[in-house]
Amino acid sequence: MTEPILSGHQLTRRFPRRSHPALDGVDISVRPGVSLGIVGESGAGKSTLLRLLLGVDRPSSGEVRFAGQPLDRVRPREFRRQVQVVFQDPRSSLNPRMSVASIVGEPLRSLRIGADRAARAERVAEVLTAVGLRPQDGRRYPHEFSGGQRQRIAIARALAPAPRVLLADEPVSALDVSVRLQVIDLLSDLVDRLGLTLVLVSHDLAIVSQLCQEVLVMRHGRVVERGPTADVLTRPVDEYTRTLLAAIPQLPTDLLEEQ
């Protein structure tokens, strides 16, 4: 079995003045090239888990590893280059005073990627094109774009350093229903084309079923079910997974055909 690129071992995270831990002994394994969905209702601990995997928060106990190495032994610059993130709301994650080209080029500058300004500008144009925008859109500002386009800008910024892993926390839930599908299709296409490993947090099993080969179902800070998405969706073992499934109006037909 291939070594996980990112993993968490017995992750527990307690917050002050909270009687229950937000995460309680969670094991997670992200294998290269295998997209993983983390689902569960509000408060299940999904975002807390993602923040630990991203290294922006520390577990109360347990350990996160990147390519087999405990996170505190991995060079931060190397980690940031390889593991990037897209958040839920592009309105708050994009600096309104920066041009799109500066926003997308920021990780290249801070991680010192690219020989010079011209090389970085070329990379910015490349990733803008990859997300369906035009290189000249780099001269514009975030407010000039729709919500879906702003999320494309955030995705372009995450892709700029050519990461191996993309973490996404509810990447379409702040968007109008009409553009959600387009952004989901874009993510799916990027995962295939760039060989990205996607870790997707969502409360929506239907979205996870479209993007992820594996799924981990969380409740009250614990993992209640995990496995290949097709198995979990068609033969859920856990009662709670069944209630989540009941909320999906119609399962994608390709999954049903695999039964």
Ligand SMILES: Nc1ncnc2c1ncn2[C@@H]1O[C@H](COP(=O)(O)OP(=O)(O)OP(=O)(O)O)[C@@H](O)[C@H]1O
């Ligand atoms: N900084 C914090 N301080 C105190 N409690 C926190 C903090 N962050 C998260 N929690 C608590 O930890 C639990 C898990 O929260 P988390 O945001 O990880 O859940 P989630 O599954 O991502 O939910 P949502 O879908 O609503 O984002 C919740 O009870 C939340 O109130």
